[in-house]
Amino acid sequence: MVEIRGLHKSFGPLAVLRDIDLTMAAGSVTVVLGPSGSGKSTLLRCINHLEKPERGRVRVDGELIGRRRASNHLYELGERQVLRQRTGIGFVFQSFNLFPHLTAVENIAEAPISALRRPRAEAHRRARELLARVGLADKVDAYPRQLSGGQQQRVAIARALALDPKLILFDEPTSALDPELVGEVLDVMRDLARAGTTMIVVTHEIGFARELADTVVFLDEGRVIEQGPPAEVLDHPRHDRTRAFLSKVLA
Amino acid sequence: MSLLSSARRTSAHPPTAPPLPDELVVVPARHPWRWIAVAAVLVLLAQFLHGLATNPGWEWGTFAGYFFEKSVMEALLVTLELTFAGAVLGFLGGIVLAPMRLSGNPVLRAVSWAYIWVFRSVPLIVQLLFWANLGYLYDRLQVGVPFGPGFFSVGTSQLVSAFGAALLGLALHESAYAAEIVRAGILSVDQRQREAAAALGIPRLRQFRRILLPQAMRAILPNAANELVNLLKSTSVVYVLAIGELFYQVQVIYGRNGRVVPLLLVATVWYVVLTAVLSVLQHYTERRFSRGYAR
Known part of the structure; x- marks a missing residue:
């Protein structure tokens, strides 16, 4: 489903991602761990081309992202x-980034209407279904400001689902939430994972990784230090830096 | 304690127990200076109103006679036309110039910057006189191939009437200010909003129209209203081109009858009334664009 080869990205003199090679199977859940500044967010943002990598390729479902290849060049x-x-x-962003001037249902229906040219009525009907799916059937006409952080993030997940994506990227979806609101967002993500959604999740929720990840990737200073099933990476890390990070996060 | 015992409302407490906190009466702070300030202001205000009513110099009779006079009404219409057309053209220009100044294209950016620089630098009155004298610089204007042959031409003074020159000057002047107001609005929207829209694959123009602009409007409106009021009053400057707008017209009348003060008062009160109307419109427009915001 996702294939990353030789990905390299720097901001000025600072190399943020160096030679990343990763493969994610369809329907799999990949959790990316790593200390802050290790390049986790940049990796996600390269996958949907919000950042333009200098070198390397990202393929989603076989399609090259953001570039077109002709002979030896990427255009x-x-x-x-x-x-x-x-x-x-x-x-799905850490800070939700809902559109504050649109209601929950309008937030969700906007992209299907304008990007996929779906009829308005159909997009709104589907948006209501999605809100019900994330447990917010009664918040259809609420504005983001009237919702708690956890509710806003669930609307944001519904907004991402509205496009029927092949893949969903989560950039620290629970980091901006009060501790008691983290659970409701993780519940929605758990349902998605069990339904076979391909997900790449940057998070510090080790519990989520242990329970649902097929693969855990540990990133440090822009490199993949180690990757494997959670039982391996989380419980028997081979690398010192992974061990040091986990001992801090789990402490 | 015994002094407060009369404030006790229940007999459940033994007489010696201190009163509960919720039984204590809160006494608001006294503000004696406020009352003194109010008195001083009221006296000054009364003096001013008394002067308005009793000073024969205001000539309220003359004022009333000219306030709805036909030539004044016609001049008022010209002022409104200039304001409306100037605002529409100015903000259309601003909506083009602001994204140019924020664009990634360095030539567009430089052109927009230079335009704003020049048209904010030249005083409106100087610019108006320039446009009115365009015929002195360019006798005829023609449409054709740049630096090559022309297809047809018209005399400059036929094309640019006094009213046309006034409108041109106001619109060009206004677009420079409008551009900065619109740009401030766009910059006030969180960068992450655009990013979220881009991540959802929403088309570029739609991102601007549906996501950025409605949010930018909240910052644009108060400044735009300010600028509109400014424009309303700036139209009085076009009297230099002998256009019969409000200020020009009252000058004509007092030039004839010598009643300077009441006629200036006629213009003043109309400007105040129009500004009040604009303020009411501003209130309702702002309310419409504050959807989803608590305030």
């Missing part, structure tokens, strides 16, 4: 094509 795609590709890749 940057036009914005219109990149936007079309992004409709197949959901993205």
Whole structure:
């Protein structure tokens, strides 16, 4: 489903991602761990081309993202094509980023209407279904500001689902939440994982990784230090840096 | 304790027990200076109103006679036309210039910057006189191939009437200010909003129209209303082109009859009334764009 080869990204002189190679199978859940500044978010943002990597390739479902290959060159795609590709890749932000001037249902229906050209009535009907699925059937006409952080993030997940994406990227979806609200968001994500959604999740929730991840990837200083099933990486890390990180997170 | 015992409402407490906190009466702070300030202001205000009513110099009779006079009404219409057309053209220009100034294209950015620089630098009155004298610089204007042959031409003074020159000057002047107001609005929207829209694959123009602009409007509106009031009053400057707008017209009348003060008062009160109308419109427009915000 997702294939990353030789991905390299730097901001000025600072190399944030170096030679990343990763493969994620369809229907799998990958949890990316790593200390802050290790490049986790940048990796996610390269997968939907919010950041443009200098070298390397990202393929989603066989399709090269953000670039077109002709002989030995990769040509940057036009914005219109990149936007079309992004409709197949959901993205959930740490800070929710709901549109504050639109109601919950309008937030969810906006992209299907404008990017996929779905009829308004159909998009709204589907948006209501999705709100029910994340347990917010009674918040259809609420504005983001009237919702708690956990509710906002659940609307944001419904918004990502509305495009029927092949893949959903989660960038620290629970880091901005009060501790007692983390559970409701993780519950929704658990349902998605069990339903076979392909997910890549950057998080510090080790419990979530242990329970649902097929693969845990540990990133440090822009490199993949180790990866494998959670039982291996979380319980028997081979690398010192992984051990040091886990001991801090689990402490 | 015994002094407060009369404030006790229940007999459940033994007489010696201290009263519960919720039984204590809160006495608001006294503000004697407030009352003194109010008295001083009221006296000054009364003096001013008394002067308005009793000073014969205001000539309220003359004022009333001219307030709805036909030529004044016609001039008022010209002022409204100039304001409306100037605002529409100015903000259309601003909506083009602001994204240009924020664009990734360095040429567009530089052109927009230079435009704003020039048109904010030149005083409106100077600019108006320039446009009115365009015929002195360019006798005829023609449409054709740049630096090559022309297809047809018209005399400049035929094309640019005094009213046209006034409108052109106001619109060009206004777009420079409108551009900065719109730009401030766009910058006030959190960058992450655009990012979220881009991550959802929403088309570029739709991102601007549906996501960015409605949020930017909250910051744009108060400044735009300010600018509109400013424009309303700036139309009085076009009197230099002998256009019969409100200020020009009252000058014509007092030039004839010498009643300067009541006629200036006619113009003043109309400007105040129009500004009040704009303020009411501003209130309702702002309310419409505050959807989803607590305030």
